Amino acid sequence: MPPDTPPPVRAGLELRNVSKYYGDLAALVGAQLRIGPGESILLYGPNGAGKTTLLRLLATVARPSEGEVLFDGSNVRQHAAAAKAAIGFVSHSTFLYGDLTVRENLEFFGTLFALAEAEKKIAAALEFFTLGKRAHTQVRKLSRGLQQRVSLARALLHEPKFLLLDEPFTGLDAATVATLETLMRQLPAEGRTVVFSTHDFERGAALARRLVALEAGSIRYDGPFEGRSQEPGVRSQ
Amino acid sequence: MNSPLPWGEGVPLPALSPAGAGRVRGFAVTNQNRRARLLTPDSRILNPNSVRSLKIIAAVLAKDLRLEWRNRETLASVCVFGILVVFLFNFAFESGREESLRQLPGLLWVAFAFAGVLCFNRSFALERENACLEGMALAPVDPGLVYLGKMLANLIFLSIAESVIVFAVSLWYNFSFVPSLKWFAAITFLCTLGYVAVGTTFGAVAANLHMREVMLPVLQFPVALPIFIAGIEASTGALKGDPPSSYMSWVKLAAGIAVIFIVLSYLLFEYVLEE
Amino acid sequence: MNKTLPTIHLLVTLVWMLLAFWMIFLYAPQELTMGEVQRIFYIHAPLGWVAGTAYTIVFICSVIYLWKHSPLADDLAHASGEVGFIFCSSLLFTGPLWAKPVWGIWWTWDPRLTLTFVLWLLFVSYLMLRSYVSSPGRAATLAAVVGIIGFVDVPIDYMAIRWWRTQHPQPVIAGGEGSGLDPRMLLTFMVCVGAFHCLFSYLLAQRLRLGKARREVSALRRTLALRSTEE
DSSP: OOOOOOOOOOOSEEEEEEEEEETTEEEEEEEEEEEOTTOEEEEEOOTTSSHHHHHHHHTTSSOOSEEEEEETTEETTTTHHHHHHTEEEEOSSOOOOTTSBHHHHHHHHHHHTTOTTHHHHHHHHHHHTTOGGGTTSBGGGSOHHHHHHHHHHHHHTTOOSEEEEESTTTTOOHHHHHHHHHHHHHHHHTTOEEEEEOSOHHHHHHHOSEEEEEETTEEEEEEEOTTOOSOOOTTOO | OOOSSTTOOOOOOOOOOOTTOOOOTTSOTTSOOHHHHHHSTTOSSSOSOHHHHHHHHHHHHHHHHHHHHHHOHHHHHHHHHHHHHHHHHHHHTOOOHHHHHHHHHHHHHHHHHHHHHHHHHHHHHHHHTTTHHHHHHHSSSOHHHHHHHHHHHHHHHHHHHHHHHHHHHHHHTTOOOSTTHHHHHHHHHHHHHHHHHHHHHHHHHHTTSTTHHHHHHHHHHHHHHHHHHHHHHHHHHHHHTOOHHHHHHHHHHHHHHHHHHHHHHHHHHHHHHOO | OOOHHHHHHHHHHHHHHHHHHHIIIIISOOBTTTBGGGGGHHHHHHHHHHHHHHHHHHHHHHHHHHHHOOHHHHHHHHHHHHHHHHHHHHHHHHHHHHHHHHHSOSOOOOHHHHHHHHHHHHHHHHHHHHHHOSSHHHHHHHHHHHHHHHHHHHHHHHHHHHHHHHHSOOOOOSOOSSTTOOHHHHHHHHHHHHHHHHHHHHHHHHHHHHHHHHHHHHHHHHHHHHHHHHO
C-alpha cells in the first residue's frame, strides 16, 4: 500500500532511495523520507525494523550503501559541516567520556561545535537539566538516567535545527521524562524538528504529529496520525 | 515567544532551498569528489579559519591529556612494558660491554616500537567506551584535525615513555647519554614523530577489529620499518660521537617520512572515522 | 554466461606459459657460473615484477574506491591482493630454492630480499585486515586506506633498506640479475615476465568473477531475509 502523500515540505533533511546493508543484512531498503522544519515525527516499528539505522543515516554518522542523504537539497557529504552543525543526535551510546566531568564533556563538545559564548550556554544547559550539582562529577560515576541527561544537554548545546533521538525514554527517571517531553513539544513550535523512535506508541502518538512506521527495513507508512490512536498493526495497510 | 532552550537565542533558520534543487552544479552529488572538496568553502586546505582548527586540535589534545591524567593507565603500562623489554634483552644478549653498546640503539628502538603499539591501542580503546569516536564524527570538524590532536597526545605519551626507557638503559648499561644528548634527543624526537604519525592512523584502523592487539603490529611494522632503521642508524652515529654529517641523511629521511605520513594520514583520516 | 572470453584468456595464458617454459629449459643458454640452477631466475624474477604490479593495482583501486565508492574497484583491489599474495609467497619460496644450491645459504638480508619480505608483510596485513573486519563496507574503506599507506611506503622502505645495507655491507653474492645478459637470456626473461603477467591477469579475472558472484549472493540473501520476515 503506497504511503500517504507526505506533507508539503521544503527539503530540510531528506533520504532519497537510501539503502543500508551490513553484508548479508539489509537494515534499510529504498527509504524515501523528507523532513522539514518544525516537524515532530515518531519513528515506530518492531525491533530490527531499521529505526536506529535510519536515525544514524540522518545524523550522518552512517553512510548509505545506496542512495543519498540530502541536507538543504544537496548531498550531506558536500556540506558536511553545515549539516552536522544543524543536527543533534541522542542514541544508546552517550558519546561522553567517562573519566571527564559533566562540565568538561560539555566544554569539549562546545569547542568542537564552535559555540559562541560557550560558558554561558553550558551554565544554562546545566541548570535546565538540573545537573548543576553534578557539574564536577565524572560521567562514569553517574547513573544511566543522569548520563542520558548529560547526553541530551550535549545534543542540544549547539541549538540544532534537527534533533534526532533514538529511544530517548529508556532508562530515564520521571522528572527527566517530563523535561524531555516538554522540550519535544516546544521545539517544533520554534521551527526545530524532532525525530524520535520509541516502543511506547501511546507516548509517541501524544508527542508527535507525523508517524513513520518501519518494518523489515522499509517505510510502510508515512503520514499524519489521524485515527491512529492505537498501535498500528503493521500489516493493516 | 520563549525559546524552550534557555540558552537559545532564537537563531533565525536558514533559508531552505526549494525541494528538488538537489544537484550541486558541476559535480556528481553521489560521489566523493576530492577536487570539489578542496575547492568548496568547507575545504580544509583553503579554509581561512585556521585559528579555529588550532583550537580544535588543542581541544582534542587537552582532552586526551586530561583523560590520561585521571587514570594514568596508558603511561604506566607503556613505561613498564618498555622497561620489561629492556630487561628481557639483558638475558637474551648477555655480552661484553663493547658489544652491548653496539646493540644499544637497536635495543632502544625495539623497546620504543613495542611501547608504541601499546600506546596506540590504548589511545583508541578509551574512545570506544561510549562510541566517543562517533560523537566526534557528529561534530562539524575536519576529521584530520581529530587525527592531529590524537597524534600529538600520542607523541607526548610515547616521548615520556621513551625518556623512562632511556633512563633505565643508561642505568643498567652504565652508559651516559649526556655527551650526545642534543643530537640523540633530536633524532629520537623526529623518528618518534614519524612513528606516531603512522601508529595513530593504524591504531584507529585496528580499533575497528576485535583482533586489534594482533593486527596493530602486523599493520604498522612494515610501514614503520624505515623509521626504525633511520632511528637506529642515526642514533648509532650520534652515540658514538660521529660528526652529524655522517648520519644527516638518516635524519633527513626520518623528517621526510614524518612529513609524508602526517599529510597522508591527515587526508585519509576521515575514511577511517566514517562508518 | 559468456564463456568464450575466459576460455580464450585461459588458452592464451597456457600457450604463453608453455612457450616461456620451453624457452627457460631449452632455448636459454646455460649460465656460466651457476649452472642449471640459474634457470630458476627466469621464474623468480618475473614473480617479483608481478607482485609489484599486483600491489600497484591494489593502490590504484584503493584510491578509486575512496574517490568513487565503486564496488568494482573494491573487488579488484581485494582480488589483486589475494593473487598478488600468492605470487609474492612463491617469490619468497623460489628465492631460497635458488640461493641454497648456488650460494649455500637459504636466506640473506640483502636489500632485495628484505624488501620482498616487507612486500609480503604488506600483502599479509592487507588480507588479514579484510578478513577481520565484520562489515564488508567498512572492510573495503579500511583496506583502501591501508593499501594506500602501504604503497606509499614501498619506495621509502626501498631507500631505507638500501642505505642500511650500504652501512652494513655483506659479501656481494647476488650478481646483477639484469646486467650483461646474453640476448637470448634477455629474450627469455622478457617472455617470462609477459607469461607470468598473463597468468596473473587470468587468475585475477577469475578471482574478480568470484568477488562479483559473492556480491550477488549477498544481495540475494538480503532479499530472501526481507521476504521471509514478510511472511
